[in-house]
Amino acid sequence: MSEIVWTIAGSDSGGGAGIQADLQAMRSFGVHGCSVITALTAQNSLGVEALNPVDLAVIESQLQALTHDLRPQAIKIGMLANVQQIQLVAEHLQYYRDNWETPPQVVYDPVAIASSGDSLIEEDAQSEIADAIKTHLLPLVDVITPNVHETQMLTGVYLIGPDALRDAAQRLQQWGAKSVIIKGGHWDYPQGYCVDFCRHGEQEYWLGNESVATPHTHGTGCTLSSVLASCLAKGYPLKDAFILGKAYINAGLKAAKRYGEGVGPVAHTQFPVNLADFPQVIEPGSWLGDALDFDCDSDFNYAAGFAPCPERLGLYAVVDSLDWLALCLQNGIKTVQLRIKDADADNLEQDILRAIELGKTHQAQVFINDHWQLALKHGAYGVHLGQEDLHSANLKEIQDAGMRLGLSTHGFYEMLLAHNYRPSYMAFGAIYPTTTKDMSGQIQGLEKLRHFVPLMQPHYPCVAIGGIDLMRMAEVVETGVGSVAVVRAITEAADPQAAIAELQQAIAGESE
Numbered sequence: 001m002s003e004i005v006w007t008i009a010g011s012d013s014g015g016g017a018g019i020q021a022d023l024q025a026m027r028s029f030g031v032h033g034c035s036v037i038t039a040l041t042a043q044n045s046l047g048v049e050a051l052n053p054v055d056l057a058v059i060e061s062q063l064q065a066l067t068h069d070l071r072p073q074a075i076k077i078g079m080l081a082n083v084q085q086i087q088l089v090a091e092h093l094q095y096y097r098d099n100w101e102t103p104p105q106v107v108y109d110p111v112a113i114a115s116s117g118d119s120l121i122e123e124d125a126q127s128e129i130a131d132a133i134k135t136h137l138l139p140l141v142d143v144i145t146p147n148v149h150e151t152q153m154l155t156g157v158y159l160i161g162p163d164a165l166r167d168a169a170q171r172l173q174q175w176g177a178k179s180v181i182i183k184g185g186h187w188d189y190p191q192g193y194c195v196d197f198c199r200h201g202e203q204e205y206w207l208g209n210e211s212v213a214t215p216h217t218h219g220t221g222c223t224l225s226s227v228l229a230s231c232l233a234k235g236y237p238l239k240d241a242f243i244l245g246k247a248y249i250n251a252g253l254k255a256a257k258r259y260g261e262g263v264g265p266v267a268h269t270q271f272p273v274n275l276a277d278f279p280q281v282i283e284p285g286s287w288l289g290d291a292l293d294f295d296c297d298s299d300f301n302y303a304a305g306f307a308p309c310p311e312r313l314g315l316y317a318v319v320d321s322l323d324w325l326a327l328c329l330q331n332g333i334k335t336v337q338l339r340i341k342d343a344d345a346d347n348l349e350q351d352i353l354r355a356i357e358l359g360k361t362h363q364a365q366v367f368i369n370d371h372w373q374l375a376l377k378h379g380a381y382g383v384h385l386g387q388e389d390l391h392s393a394n395l396k397e398i399q400d401a402g403m404r405l406g407l408s409t410h411g412f413y414e415m416l417l418a419h420n421y422r423p424s425y426m427a428f429g430a431i432y433p434t435t436t437k438d439m440s441g442q443i444q445g446l447e448k449l450r451h452f453v454p455l456m457q458p459h460y461p462c463v464a465i466g467g468i469d470l471m472r473m474a475e476v477v478e479t480g481v482g483s484v485a486v487v488r489a490i491t492e493a494a495d496p497q498a499a500i501a502e503l504q505q506a507i508a509g510e511s512e
């Protein structure tokens, strides 16, 4: 646990929200949480009995103490009770931005209304508070996470449908927030579903799942923003943090219990491990996409459920020529991919045809990268596609031909997007830095592989790829992954035949 995250928020005497929820969520994600308390709310499960903002000097002293020693990678901001508190926190954020070598990422949950329906800001100052948030705080915020009421309060946009959410998010971005996550917990659109929206720069992400039927939802907003801050502190991209936040909340709602006579707290569990807790990535063409009126490319041929391949693919060689492919097959590798990146290569079709024939001769699984039309034309065992290919390839034809489909993923969001298609296998990369391909910003590491494998391997053969060599094979195979794909470990080996034998042995030895 080396990352530090601060929460600047109110204390909830009832123990379900505010600082009390934030620190529990941070612990679940393995970061060290520090607190700056802005208000001592007197709350229980029935409502807010008193607000009690903390003096500015007391907030200042907490911030100073943490600044002197425990500098954070991310800050979660929750309840700020008045305009003066907003200004003070904004001054500090500006200072960190101007003076620290690596300023923290800032996640702001603009807490205004508790789940009991009670206001958490000084009510007679609502409009000044909204103005101060827009003027002082939003320009310093990386992610703002309002619920439907808070979005309407801040933007004046009435959230009647997806376009209204887009419009509201853009307004919040115009005031300075880099990214916006609008929580759909109170939205109930489509009925019985919980849909959340993220606008990150110009990019949009929509996640949805059936609403969890429980009245015990106290602290969900605080918890989500704390998970986001924790994941950002650990270097996760926002779209992955968004997925994990939703999954953690879903698990917490399912496990939530009654404490007191009113709204109980969302439970705090662990880093999400059950696929059933994860949300669905909503895409155009899907049922939820249609319900939300998403535009769909007319030539998009959505298909899900592809022919199976062996549960464990073992050593998987990815090569760029017929000669390498033949050498791998002759040396006993049973899964090989022909990855020719030059679409105008001489003899491209001829090489693909020959690769498919060689695969049949050796009773091996030969996958063709990218060139799905030629793979279809010549009856390949399978194709390997990237996520960017999903809307251009004719998935229906690939499925109808009984051809296997392998899909690349880079992180939790792409993993769930790939899951929508029920492919024949799923690849996770890049596990380590590699020089074969520019994978900057997409290095997953072993810790994430350890999460991906138990989530997906019960459903698909899983493949680890990127920077893997003989030295690293043992720790990769230890994650339980059933297949390891390599390029340079074979093609740049001094003795490729010996390297293949050693790699095969390392996989077999470790998975025994």
Ligand SMILES: Cc1ncc(COP(=O)(O)OP(=O)(O)O)c(N)n1
Binding pocket: 316, 318, 337, 339, 369, 370, 384, 385, 386, 387, 406, 407, 408, 427, 428, 429, 437, 463, 465, 485
């Ligand atoms: C087994 C395996 N995993 C991932 C990839 C990468 O595929 P993609 O994202 O389509 O990128 P390119 O290989 O086309 O550069 C792969 N080829 N094989």
Ligand SMILES: Cc1nc(C(=O)O)sc1CCOP(=O)(O)O
Binding pocket: 318, 408, 409, 410, 428, 429, 430, 431, 433, 434, 435, 436, 437, 439, 465, 466, 467, 468, 485, 486, 487, 488, 489
């Ligand atoms: C082709 C490829 N795809 C990756 C992904 O993560 O999607 S990593 C990668 C390169 C793998 O090469 P090497 O074994 O030489 O590191």
Ligand SMILES: [Mg+2]
Binding pocket: 369, 370, 384, 385, 386
């Ligand atoms: Mg590709």
